[in-house]
Amino acid sequence: MTGPLLAPAALSYCGQRMTAYRHMWRSSLVSTVVEPALFLAAMGLTLGVLVDRGTGLPGGVSYLAFLAPGLLAATAMQNAGFESTYPVLGAIKWDKTYEAVLATPARSIDVLTGHLLYVLFRVTTSVVLFVLVMILFGAAQSPLLLLAVPAAVLTGMAFAAPITAFAARQDNDTGFAALQRFLILPMFLFSGTFFPVSQLPTVLEWVAYATPLWHGVSLARGLALGTIGPGAAVLHVGYLALWVGAGVWLAARSFRRRLVT
Amino acid sequence: MHSEAAPDRIAAIQSDGALIRARGLVKRFGDFTAVDGIDVDVAPGESFGFLGPNGAGKSSTMRMIGAVSPPTAGELRILGLDPAVDGPAIRARLGVVPQTDNLDLEITVAENLLVYGRYFGLPRATLRTRAAELLDFVQLTDRATAKVEPLSGGMKRRLTIARALINDPDVVLLDEPTTGLDPQARHVLWERLYRLKQRGVTLVLTTHYMDEAEQLCDRLVVMDKGRIAAEGSPAQLIRTWSTREVCELRFPLVEGQPGPERFVPDLAPVLERGAVERIEALPDRLLLYAEDGDAALMAVTAAGVHPLSSLVRRSSLEDVFLRLTGRTLVD
Numbered sequence: 374m375t376g377p378l379l380a381p382a383a384l385s386y387c388g389q390r391m392t393a394y395r396h397m398w399r400s401s402l403v404s405t406v407v408e409p410a411l412f413l414a415a416m417g418l419t420l421g422v423l424v425d426r427g428t429g430l431p432g433g434v435s436y437l438a439f440l441a442p443g444l445l446a447a448t449a450m451q452n453a454g455f456e457s458t459y460p461v462l463g464a465i466k467w468d469k470t471y472e473a474v475l476a477t478p479a480r481s482i483d484v485l486t487g488h489l490l491y492v493l494f495r496v497t498t499s500v501v502l503f504v505l506v507m508i509l510f511g512a513a514q515s516p517l518l519l520l521a522v523p524a525a526v527l528t529g530m531a532f533a534a535p536i537t538a539f540a541a542r543q544d545n546d547t548g549f550a551a552l553q554r555f556l557i558l559p560m561f562l563f564s565g566t567f568f569p570v571s572q573l574p575t576v577l578e579w580v581a582y583a584t585p586l587w588h589g590v591s592l593a594r595g596l597a598l599g600t601i602g603p604g605a606a607v608l609h610v611g612y613l614a615l616w617v618g619a620g621v622w623l624a625a626r627s628f629r630r631r632l633v634t
Numbered sequence: 635m636h637s638e639a640a641p642d643r644i645a646a647i648q649s650d651g652a653l654i655r656a657r658g659l660v661k662r663f664g665d666f667t668a669v670d671g672i673d674v675d676v677a678p679g680e681s682f683g684f685l686g687p688n689g690a691g692k693s694s695t696m697r698m699i700g701a702v703s704p705p706t707a708g709e710l711r712i713l714g715l716d717p718a719v720d721g722p723a724i725r726a727r728l729g730v731v732p733q734t735d736n737l738d739l740e741i742t743v744a745e746n747l748l749v750y751g752r753y754f755g756l757p758r759a760t761l762r763t764r765a766a767e768l769l770d771f772v773q774l775t776d777r778a779t780a781k782v783e784p785l786s787g788g789m790k791r792r793l794t795i796a797r798a799l800i801n802d803p804d805v806v807l808l809d810e811p812t813t814g815l816d817p818q819a820r821h822v823l824w825e826r827l828y829r830l831k832q833r834g835v836t837l838v839l840t841t842h843y844m845d846e847a848e849q850l851c852d853r854l855v856v857m858d859k860g861r862i863a864a865e866g867s868p869a870q871l872i873r874t875w876s877t878r879e880v881c882e883l884r885f886p887l888v889e890g891q892p893g894p895e896r897f898v899p900d901l902a903p904v905l906e907r908g909a910v911e912r913i914e915a916l917p918d919r920l921l922l923y924a925e926d927g928d929a930a931l932m933a934v935t936a937a938g939v940h941p942l943s944s945l946v947r948r949s950s951l952e953d954v955f956l957r958l959t960g961r962t963l964v965d
Contacts, residue, residue: 385752392749393740469736475702476730477753478722634663634703
């Protein structure tokens with residue numbers, strides 16, 4: 374079963390998902406942007422004013438400038454997480470679309486890489502769109518914010534791959550609610566998106582350092598604020614890439630075990 | 635890739651007549667043996683069926699033939715190729731209609747065909763022409779731009795068949811093609827499949843409907859508990875395993891009393907005189923196997939047994955199955 378990792382069949386599967394996306398992009402566009410925009414407005418424009426008037430942030434950065442790139446990375450995580458849970462289990466179990474694809478020359482690895490390509494597309498479009506919204510509403514205080522886009526996309530993929538592996542091992546969707554409640558949401562709140570993790574008790578601070586989201590947020594924020602050094606950047610990128618790689622490896626195993634029986 | 639070597643091997647296997655060849659094919663899932671050592675040969679242009687009840691191992695066999703499920707043991711060659719080595723090359727030349735429809739519900743009827751054809755590396759222009767032809771063939775042209783979800787069961791089935799034909803396959807695998815459809819939709823489907831057969835497409839199908847097997851199969855195997863119980867054309871199977879006619883007798887069912895089998899001892903003279911070869915007692919009726927059903931019925935009356943109602947009919951594959959396994963096909 375050797376062959377290229379990215380075979381034409383993977384592009385065909387990505388194309389199949391894009392065909393479906395063409396039917397629903399309007400509604401999905403709104404939902405992918407509205408939620409992070411609400412957080413940006415609620416936290417950035419209101420709470421942020423209080424923060425800026427108070428003790429402020431390290432380096433004298435405005436709260437909005439601090440929040441925007443972090444929220445971008447966290448949004449990428451949320452979108453990648455959603456796209457890699459219900460649609461994956463649905464295609465395995467409910468609609469059996471993977472079964473249909475595997476009856477063609479496509480292999481299980483092609484379905485996986487095609488799926489991840491589509492998630493890459495979805496995460497990228499949602500992040501770019503969110504940046505445009507930020508610019509439109511004056512929340513982007515520096516053009517450097519654009520550098521946070523690839524960092525956020527990488528963050529998204531660091532979640533997409535392992536969550537896909539997890540989804541492919543589920544029998545029903547109860548695990549997804551637990552994933553959202555006990556991992557995604559706590560990470561969203563405590564991995565440095567809204568405040569520096571140095572505010573946390575020491576033990577939790579170290580837990581935060583281990584999360585891919587903290588690395589994603591730090592990378593995106595460091596690039597957007599122009600404060601990141603090459604060493605830190607390489608560390609963050611390397612750590613996120615590790616999650617992507619390990620996730621793809623695990624997901625390839627899960628797909629093979631689940632789909633080739 | 636292994637596909638370069640494929641044409642020679644296909645030519646080799648076709649010269650000796652088998653598109654599909656299985657020897658001692660086994661499929662196990664943990665401790666459960668779904669397919670327990672079967673031998674199968676399917677020739678080009680043939681309509682070949684696996685007849686058996688649910689759980690007989692038909693779908694597991696089909697998935698192995700479809701090169702999506704690796705055999706646990708035994709030898710399997712499809713189009714002369716080994717599915718363990720040349721899975722993608724084999725699947726490129728198959729059309730698959732699975733037991734439950736697995737259409738993409740998020741896209742339109744026509745898109746289901748166009749998108750699917752891309753996996754076979756077919757150019758978009760070719761696909762557009764072919765999709766239009768296939769939609770016409772399965773009578774769904776007026777639904778081309780509709781979503782799949784609201785289609786009726788029969789329409790979804792027809793679309794699945796059209797999708798299976800998008801790559802102009804050498805062999806079409808149909809797993810329970812008409813299960814769950816109403817009689818009218820079944821007849822429409824049979825008629826379309828018959829046309830395919832006439833075009834020379836090799837059909838391999840599973841079914842637990844004897845009428846479907848009789849309508850569509852040139853040759854079939856009767857499967858039970860993972861094994862092949864008998865093989866032949868529908869007519870051969872009936873000749874070998876049943877009598878020409880069957881006389882069905884129904885009796886009043888009395889609560890708390892044994893069923894129709896209570897009349898079997900009374901029918902002993904009928905068997906002795908040779909008017910009936912064999913009697914099968916079902917919970918609701920007796921089946922009397924005889925060359926001449928009317929003569930059998932007269933002998934029954936002469937023996938002093940008076941059923942509530944009687945029916946004389948030709949033997950069917952249902953009778954073959956009952957004889958081979960002691961059970962009915964559809965419980």
